[in-house]
Amino acid sequence: MSCFDFETIDRLARCVLAPHSKRWDRDGIFPRAALKILAEHGLFGLRIATDLGGSGASCETLVRVIEAIARHDAGVALTLAAHSLVCDHLRWFGTPQQQQQYLPDLARGEKLGAWALAESGSGSDAASIRCRAEKNEDGWLLNGRKMFVTQGNWAGLYVVLARTSDERRNAVSAFLVDPASPGVQAGPALEKMGCRSSNTCPLSLKNVQIADQALLGEEGRALSAALTLLDQGRIAISALACGLIRACLEDATRHAKRRQQFGRPIAQFQAIQWMLADMATEHEAAWLLTHHAAQLADTGASCGIAGAKAKLFSSRSAVACADRAVQIFGGYGYLKNVAVERYYRDAKVCEIGEGTSEIQRLVIARDLLRE
Numbered sequence: 001m002s003c004f005d006f007e008t009i010d011r012l013a014r015c016v017l018a019p020h021s022k023r024w025d026r027d028g029i030f031p032r033a034a035l036k037i038l039a040e041h042g043l044f045g046l047r048i049a050t051d052l053g054g055s056g057a058s059c060e061t062l063v064r065v066i067e068a069i070a071r072h073d074a075g076v077a078l079t080l081a082a083h084s085l086v087c088d089h090l091r092w093f094g095t096p097q098q099q100q101q102y103l104p105d106l107a108r109g110e111k112l113g114a115w116a117l118a119e120s121g122s123g124s125d126a127a128s129i130r131c132r133a134e135k136n137e138d139g140w141l142l143n144g145r146k147m148f149v150t151q152g153n154w155a156g157l158y159v160v161l162a163r164t165s166d167e168r169r170n171a172v173s174a175f176l177v178d179p180a181s182p183g184v185q186a187g188p189a190l191e192k193m194g195c196r197s198s199n200t201c202p203l204s205l206k207n208v209q210i211a212d213q214a215l216l217g218e219e220g221r222a223l224s225a226a227l228t229l230l231d232q233g234r235i236a237i238s239a240l241a242c243g244l245i246r247a248c249l250e251d252a253t254r255h256a257k258r259r260q261q262f263g264r265p266i267a268q269f270q271a272i273q274w275m276l277a278d279m280a281t282e283h284e285a286a287w288l289l290t291h292h293a294a295q296l297a298d299t300g301a302s303c304g305i306a307g308a309k310a311k312l313f314s315s316r317s318a319v320a321c322a323d324r325a326v327q328i329f330g331g332y333g334y335l336k337n338v339a340v341e342r343y344y345r346d347a348k349v350c351e352i353g354e355g356t357s358e359i360q361r362l363v364i365a366r367d368l369l370r371e
């Protein structure tokens with residue numbers, strides 16, 4: 001059950017995000033003030049327990065919120081999804097002390113969480129990361145460089161994954177890192193194709209001394225923890241894709257009814273109707289796959305394969321629907337000040353972030369072929 005009124009969330013996104021999305025996209029602005037308003041409505045603590053300042057909402061609630069936000073600004077939805085990954089890491093693998101220390105601030109959005117796994121030499125092959133954490137008498141010494149850290153320039157807390165032994169390829173551990181620690185340096189924001197209201201940057205860690213208590217979860221087990229986290233993270237990206245499909249469908253339908261050619265609205269041409277029909281069908285299918293995966297997550301059942309299928313389908317559909325939306329707008333869809341041009345660029349990230357489409361297929365095929 002949800003304590004959220006989704007019409008209110010939709011209205012909130014329409015009022016707080018929609019009027020500014022074009023400018024944030026054009027100038028690559030991270031909308032801190034708008035995020036604060038969303039935080040005041042509890043959107044940064046959705047899955048955090050009520051006694052830690054969150055609303056203890058379900059995965060289904062999270063996907064509905066992300067879809068509603070992505071309908072108006074996919075970059076903001078990406079911020080929310082990345083923050084949620086850090087909250088989940090703490091919720092599932094943190095000690096009670098770590099949860100007490102960090103989750104209330106994360107729930108209120110006073111701190112944004114950023115999750116740093118990827119490196120310049122390690123993306124899909126997460127086990128090949130080179131960032132290291134060496135044990136010493138004061139705790140751990142971190143050294144390395146991370147890449148593609150979502151909200152890395154704005155985070156109040158990093159979860160950094162680092163190698164803690166060379167004996168096993170998978171010997172990776174997770175650490176809670178304060179951005180103000182000496183030796184932590186977030187690099188300049190990366191210039192992205194889309195989702196430009198989200199912030200993405202490299203992160204450098206040079207002799208960063210952290211305490212023993214900063215170890216998050218079991219030593220050497222963070223990669224299996226990451227797989228569990230990404231099972232739900234992918235459902236969130238699938239919801240983001242659904243929001244974009246809805247945006248494409250609504251904008252394209254409105255335009256098709258208004259735009260006149262050959263003396264009639266282009267909506268009367270069968271070619272246009274078929275594109276709209278395909279978009280509506282794909283939106284429903286993507287939405288059902290996403291909800292099915294979220295429902296599995298909520299019952300505690302394994303949701304990895306369902307999440308991979310949802311993300312694979314929804315991401316591909318978002319890219320295809322953005323393409324159709326631009327086509328329906330014709331030359332106007334190719335112009336910077338028309339939103340479908342932004343959706344076209346925003347949608348692509350869904351096929352890359354939190355595991356590329358190829359990796360989703362790998363996960364699905366492995367399950368099919370398992371003896």
Ligand SMILES: Cc1cc2nc3c(=O)[nH]c(=O)nc-3n(C[C@H](O)[C@H](O)[C@H](O)COP(=O)(O)OP(=O)(O)OC[C@H]3O[C@@H](n4cnc5c(N)ncnc54)[C@H](O)[C@@H]3O)c2cc1C
Nearest residue numbers: 115116117118122123124148149150352353354355356358
């Ligand atoms: C906007 C954005 C935000 C991001 N945010 C974060 C974040 O907050 N934290 C974080 O840790 N990471 C983040 N990432 C990184 C993201 O998770 C990686 O980009 C993604 O996992 C792919 O890794 P890669 O870019 O190194 O590509 P690569 O792994 O180098 O892949 C390149 C190509 O090879 C294909 N490929 C690779 N391996 C295989 C295989 N075994 N079989 C078939 N094909 C394969 C891929 O599918 C892809 O097409 C973000 C990325 C982007 C673009």
